[in-house]
Amino acid sequence: xxxxxxxxxxxxxxxxxxxxxxxxxxxxxxxxxxxxxxxxxxxxxxxxxxxxxxxxxxxxxxxxxxxxxxxxxxxxxxxxxxxxxxxxxxxxxxxxxxxxxxxxxxxxxxxxxxxxxxxxxxxxxxxxxxxxxxxxxxxxxxxxx
Numbered sequence: 452x453x454x455x456x457x458x459x460x461x462x463x464x465x466x467x468x469x470x471x472x473x474x475x476x477x478x479x480x481x482x483x484x485x486x487x488x489x490x491x492x493x494x495x496x497x498x499x500x501x502x503x504x505x506x507x508x509x510x511x512x513x514x515x516x517x518x519x520x521x522x523x524x525x526x527x528x529x530x531x532x533x534x535x536x537x538x539x540x541x542x543x544x545x546x547x548x549x550x551x552x553x554x555x556x557x558x559x560x561x562x563x564x565x566x567x568x569x570x571x572x573x574x575x576x577x578x579x580x581x582x583x584x585x586x587x588x589x590x591x592x593x594x595x596x
Contacts, residue, residue: 455496455507456581459489463574466567476563477556483570484548487541488526490577495529523549537576540569 453461466482469475498505505511511529512522527545531538547566551558 455489455493459486459493459574459577462486462489463570466570470563470567476558476560477551479563480544480551480558480566481548483566484544487544487570487573487577488523490574491526491530491534491537491541494577494580495526495533498529498533534576534580537573540573544569544573 462482463486466479466486469482470479492508496505496507496511498511500511500515503514505514508522508526512520512525516525523545527538527542530541544566547558547562
C-alpha cells in the first residue's frame with residue numbers, strides 16, 4: 452500500500468503530465484488539489500487528539516465526523532488547525548478543483564497558473580515537514596511566493 456507521500460508525488464507527476472498537454476485545465480487543477488490533499492495527510496497523520504492517536508484520515512473521520520462532514524472538509528479543518536500557514540492556499544485549491552469537477556471545466560489560464568503556484572508552495576512546505584528540515588524562515592519564504 453502506498454503512503455500519502457507516495458500518493459502525493461504520484462499525483463504531482465500526473466498533474467505535470469496533464470499540464471504539459473495544455474488541453475485539460477480542469478484536470479490540471481484537480482490533480483494539483485489531490486496532490487496537495489495527500490501531502491496534507493502526510494504531514495497531519497499520525498495525529499494525536501484527546502489522547503487518541505489516529506493513523507490516517509479514515510480513522511480520524513470515522514471517530515470524529517458530524518452530520519454533513521466530508522473528508523475534504525475535515526482535511527481542510529485539520530490543515531487550518533495544524534498547518535495554518537498553508538490553509539488558505541489549500542482552501543483555494545480545494546474550491547477551484549470542486550468547481551472544475553462539478554460546475555465549469557473551462558478554467559482561465561490565470562486561475563490554473565495560480566493554483567499550480569499554490570500546489571508548488573504546499574508541496575515544498577510539506578516536503579520540508581516530512582524531511583524534518585522545516586524551518587520557520589524557509590517555510591515563510593516558500594509561502595510568500
